[in-house]
Amino acid sequence: xxxxxxxxxxxxxxxxxxxxxxxxxxxxxxxxxxxxxxxxxxxxxxxxxxxxxxxxxxxxxxxxxxxxxxxxxxxxxxxxxxxxxxxxxxxxxxxxxxxxxxxxxxxxxxx
Amino acid sequence: xxxxxxxxxxxxxxxxxxxxxxxxxxxxxxxxxxxxxxxxxxxxxxxxxxxxxxxxxxxxxxxxxxxxxxxxxxxxxxxxxxxxxxxxxxxxxxxxxxxxxxxxxxxxxxxxxxxxxxxxxxxx
Numbered sequence: 001x002x003x004x005x006x007x008x009x010x011x012x013x014x015x016x017x018x019x020x021x022x023x024x025x026x027x028x029x030x031x032x033x034x035x036x037x038x039x040x041x042x043x044x045x046x047x048x049x050x051x052x053x054x055x056x057x058x059x060x061x062x063x064x065x066x067x068x069x070x071x072x073x074x075x076x077x078x079x080x081x082x083x084x085x086x087x088x089x090x091x092x093x094x095x096x097x098x099x100x101x102x103x104x105x106x107x108x109x110x111x
Numbered sequence: 112x113x114x115x116x117x118x119x120x121x122x123x124x125x126x127x128x129x130x131x132x133x134x135x136x137x138x139x140x141x142x143x144x145x146x147x148x149x150x151x152x153x154x155x156x157x158x159x160x161x162x163x164x165x166x167x168x169x170x171x172x173x174x175x176x177x178x179x180x181x182x183x184x185x186x187x188x189x190x191x192x193x194x195x196x197x198x199x200x201x202x203x204x205x206x207x208x209x210x211x212x213x214x215x216x217x218x219x220x221x222x223x224x225x226x227x228x229x230x231x232x233x234x235x
Contacts, residue, residue, distance in 0.1 A: 002155055033219065038222075045225040045226065045228050046148075046208075047224075048224070051221040052221070057223065089156055099172045100158040101158065102148075102156040103155070104155055
């Protein structure tokens with residue numbers, strides 16, 4: 001049971017900008033714990049996309065960026081490309097659960 | 112190059128146990144937490160717990176307390192996750208994923224990289 005809520009799907013035309021929200025609470029995002037984002041292509045393991053607010057591992061394009069405000073966080077992908085069609089998950093730590101939590105996941109598709 | 116390689120797929124009967132291994136290479140195994148995450152078919156990601164390979168200390172998600180055991184063998188840079196009293200809803204792909212430095216609090220951990228996943232099927 002996820003405690004971080006994401007929209008089930010978002011879509012955009014090639015080249016457009018899409019954003020994915022991640023809504024938490026005062027025991028996770030609102031408590032100041034970092035939010036991280038993962039991309040999961042079909043049939044593969046998740047891959048780290050953004051860590052620690054808005055840092056990208058090497059190899060991740062700067063078309064991806066993260067932000068956080070209050071009890072929510074967002075992932076933005078600009079210049080949408082075919083390779084961006086995937087599932088995306090946010091992740092943080094929850095003090096009430098004393099463990100890590102993931103978002104419900106968002107599927108990004110082309111219009 | 113940091114790499115995690117997991118053991119192969121398993122088919123188990125209800126009430127049995129399964130033990131999945133995760134062999135690390137390309138970094139100092141004892142220097143980073145190891146986490147376990149699972150994903151049921153068509154579902155999202157679920158954190159199960161983690162182990163500090165240096166100390167052996169573990170932290171399990173409340174949902175799995177009493178059923179999961181995470182261990183490690185530092186001589187072969189391998190972490191293990193054993194889940195007991197399997198049920199049909201434990202059918203999932205189980206991933207290991209490297210966390211942050213084992214010398215500091217893991218609360219801000221992200222998971223990178225991930226193993227390739229191990230499919231565990233529970234069926235009578």
